[in-house]
Amino acid sequence: MPCINRFSQALALGIGLGLFASGATWAEDRTLTIYTYDSFVADWGPGPKVKEAFEKQCGDCTVNFLALQGGVDILQRLRLEGESTEADIVLGLDMNLMAEARALDLLVPHEADLTPLNLPIDWDDETFLPYDWGHFAFVYDSEALPNPPSSFAELLEAPEDLKVIISDPRTSVPGLGLLLWIKHLYGDEAGEAWQQLNRHVLTVASGWSQAYFSLFMNGEAPMVLSYSTSPAYHMAMEDTDRYQxxxxxxxxxxxxxxxxxxxxxxxxxxAREFMDFILTEDFQRHIPLGNVMYPAIDLGDELPEVFDRLIEPEGFTFSPEEVQENRRAWIREWLNASSR
Incomplete structure (x- = not known):
């Protein structure tokens, strides 16, 4: 009988150790796959520091970022993969893509507390959680263009030798932003506005990184479609006011x-732990100079002082539903104007 007891004890101990080892392996394998865009995970972007901070908080998980070119690519990847997607979280869909993403019926409520949000508009969406915001703008090289246009109308009417770099609205979130900007300002006359702007377009880049870094920063044109916050990076990291x-x-x-x-x-x-983490200082402090956008919460004194030197334009939007309903027609309008 003692031998049987010892065997039973050894068996129980072995099973217990096996379960413990299995549990340890499961813990080590807690991986969060996040689809996002390339600049977010760049060495200078917020991704590496966000990953480090969250992994330190969760203790036994791994954040795996999968980088695509931009928000439009994230939406397309999600549409193609459907319910078999490898993404646990998609990070990088802006409000102009929300309605189309929601229509895929692949997303679930975030259940995060929205109380910390500090945005220029009200927000109560149960599926999409904001992590930053800004305004689209034309950034210019003040050495090459000391007197930039002060209005969209002035840009359209400028001499033809003033060249700008824009992004494709079919493949780029800033490109889509410009499409909506012009449509909001010019309405039924947007096609004519595009024809005027096209006289100044040096090239249409596929995405923001190509437009900004590969072309604008190499002096190909004195103006580029970007964000009102972009100069903050140059002020803080390069100690220059050259780009405004x-x-x-x-x-x-x-x-x-x-x-x-x-x-x-x-x-x-x-996944929900990460969503809660988004609206904490440990995530948000990496947004201003990492993603070069305004944080989604009030950082107080942690907001870099260079943000006090940025323009503060009036802002406007279409609703996500308006964009979903009209995006293809407005893109066709742009294509037709570009072919003339």
Whole structure:
């Protein structure tokens, strides 16, 4: 009988150790896959520091960023993969893509507390959680263009030798932002506005990184479609005021960037932990100079002082539903104007 007891005890101990080892392996394998865009995960972007901070907080998880070119690519990847997507979270869909993403029926409520939000507009969406915001703007090189346009109308009417770099609205979130900016300002006359602007377009880049870093920063043109916050990076990291955003008297189109959880999330609890983490200082402090946008919460004294030196334009938007309903027609309008 003692031998049987010892065997039973050894067996129980072995099973217990096996379960413990299995549990340890499961803990080590807690991986959160996040689809986002390339600049977010760049060495200078917020991604690496966000990953480090969240992994320190969760203790036994790994954040795996999968970088795509931009928000439009994230939406397209989600549409193609459907319920088999590998993404637990998609981070980088701005408010102009929200309605189309929602229509895929692949996302679930974030359940995060929205109380900390500090945005220029009201927000109560249960699926999409904001993590930053800003305004689209034309950034100019003050050495090459000491007197930039002060309105959209002035840009359109400028001499043809003033060249700008823009992004494709079919593939780029800033490109889509420009499309909506012009449509909001010019309405039924947007096609004519595009024809005027096209006289100044040096090239249409596929995405923001190509437009800004590959072309504008190499001096290909004195103006580029970007964000009103872009000069903050140059002021803080390069100690230069050379690059500024032109403030247009008609106002600027507002962008809010969001994150959402997919139905396919393997560990929904971990995904929601990350969503809660988004609206904390440990995430948000990396936004101003990492993503070069305004944080979604009030950082107080942690907001870099260079943000006090940026333009503060009037902002406006279409609703996500208006964008969903009209985006293809407005893109066709742009294509038709560009072919003339």
């Amino acid at each position: 955003a032109a403030e247009f008297e008609e106002g600027h189109y507002l962008q809010v960037e969001t994150a959402a959880i997919t139905k396919a999330a393997e560990d929904p609890q971990l």
